[in-house]
Amino acid sequence: MSAGIVQEQVSSAISEALEKVKNQGLLNSESFPSPTVEFPKREEWGDLSSHVAMSIAKKEGKPPRAVADLLAEQLRTSCRIFEKIDIAPPGFLNFTLRRDCWHSVLTEIETQGECYGQSRIGQGRRVLLEFVSANPTGPLHMGHGRGAALGEALARLLRAAGYSVEREYYINDAGRQMKLLAASVHARYRELEGQKVDFPEDGYHGAYIKELAQDIQAQVGSTLLALSMEDAQARCGQLAYEKLLDAIKQDLSDFGINFETWYSEASLFTTGKIQDALKDLEQRDLVFKEDGAIWFRSSTFKDEKDRVVCKKDGDYTYLASDIAYHYDKLTRGFDWLINIWGADHHGYVPRMQGAVEAFGYPKDRLQVVLVQMVSLLRGGEKVEMSKRSGEFVTLREVAEEVGADAAKFFFLMRRSDTHLEFDLELAKKQSSENPVYYVQYAHARLASLSRIAQERGLTIPAVQNVDLSLLVAPEEFRLIKHLSSFPGLIESCAQALEPHRISFYLQELAGLLHAFYYKHRVLPPKDGDGQDDMIDTGAEGEPVEALREIVSPALTQARLALLQQVKTVLKNGLTLLGVSAPEKM
Secondary structure (H helix, E strand, O other), X not given: OOOOHHHHHXXXXXXXXXXXXXXXXXXXXXXXXXXOOEOOXXXXXXXXXXXXXXXXXXXXOOOHHHHHHHHHHHHHHHOOOEEEEEEEOOOEEEEEEOHHHHHHHHHHHHHHHHHOOOOOOOOOOEEEEEOOOOOOOOOXXXXXXXXXXXXXXXXXXXXXXXXXEEEEEEXXXXXXXXXXXXXXXXXXXHHHOOOOOOOOOOOOOOHHHHHHHHHHHHHHOOHHHHOOHHHHHHHHHHHHHXXXXXXXXXXXXXXXXXXXEEEEOHHHHHOOHHHHHHHHHHHOOOEEXXXXXXXXXXXXXXXXXXXXXXXXXXXXXXXXXXXXXXXXXHHOOOOEEEEEEEHHHHHHHHHHHHHHHHOOXXXXXXXXXXXXXXXXXXXXXXXXXXXXXXXXXXXXXXXXXXXXXXXXXXXXXXXXXXXXXXXXXXXXXXOOOOHHHHHXXXXXXXXHHHHHHHHOOOOOOOHHHOOHHHOOOHHHHHHHHHHHOHHHHHHHHXXXXXXXXXXXXXXXXXHHHHHHHHHOOOOXXXXXXXXXXXXXXXXXXXXXXXHOOOOOHHHHHHHHHHHHHHHHHHHHHHHHOOOOOOOOO
């Protein structure tokens, strides 16, 4: 862990010990790497562990165990935060900390509140995050939903890590697909007008195309029949495009996704930006003319061959548009370009990074996150298609059935580059089998606890006003240790562009909370009736062991303070995923 108040204390203590041992002439290196501090795989090995001795042993020309012995001895004599330091083969340093060190985590959470976990590693660097960017030729489908959830979570995560993030939707409103949309809608329009039509061979066949034609007919009547075929198709295409783009914006807004910028591909042509980008490459001798076409020297940047950017007939290729679009992104002054693309674009990534490099920037200025397909299940059985689209299940259909919260959480439960199975029935279950319900219920359970405490005349105390030394149960310390890792998690997730790890963390935190509730009482029984404080929330299973525990008023206060910080972190984590933290369920 690179962050978290306890982990930072231990890491700093190791760094100081390294310098002291070096000054004693026992180590030879001029500098040392920042020590990595992690939780050991097994609880009995201690609270935290570091492999720093092994990482520097080779350079020092000493066995890892010998380096670990030097560090352990120095730490035992100079640092008071450790209760015990053990060394495990071949040179792991395992630390057991004094209990009050862990108590500082609760103070930190209470002090920072909704900002707990945030950092400044981004240093305000400007990030342009482009995602969804579906062709406005049909409704958004499940795959777009996964990309949308990922993009929003990444935006929130990067902002929490100190980056300045702008979200952008690239509207593919130019090219062959838009022409096919226009031809398809126009054909359905003519059918509605009683004409016999040969439907375009590669046209769009979904029921939504007929609905668009009906809307257009209701809007313009039969007036398009008086126009030439070309003009009528163009008018149908424009009206259909506007309606579909409005529907996409509405679907995303209802899903909790909003963009600062909607960038039109067509604008690249009307503003001359494609010509500007190619002129820049020409000045760098990175485009050339051959066989009447204009080519980009993409082989210079490890592409398998050079690529056409302008065909013999003068039409620009998709690559030309993409090069110009990324040229425009770079000239807008962003420090980091992040694109979320479907996994089928895998081979296109090095080509676009080559284009970025061609303009004089490091290729990693552009980073692409690939998103695999989603299989929709219902009770374990595959769902084949949507009645409305005729081809796919729409994002709106799924969000309306299971709710936006459940959909987003499910989309974020796996690495984006792995296949995802989304079971509709599981996403609707109100039980511990449903991951999002399990996590949201943990937050609602703590909100219920606060309400019950207040009804009994108890206030939720500030951490500084309770005796934290009373928190000695293993379940309590597991909670605190997990809370301590949250800031480091955000940093590492932001750097790796992996928000799915937040969903794992929240499920683990919810599991630790529910395990604590099973074994420990928080509030004393009301009027001696033996009823526990959380039964009203309707959890599966009664906290049998907790009912037998007797708690003092001071312990009640300490546990209320602890659980309030758990509630804060649950909410902070859910917020990063764009998922709500309900007070009641």
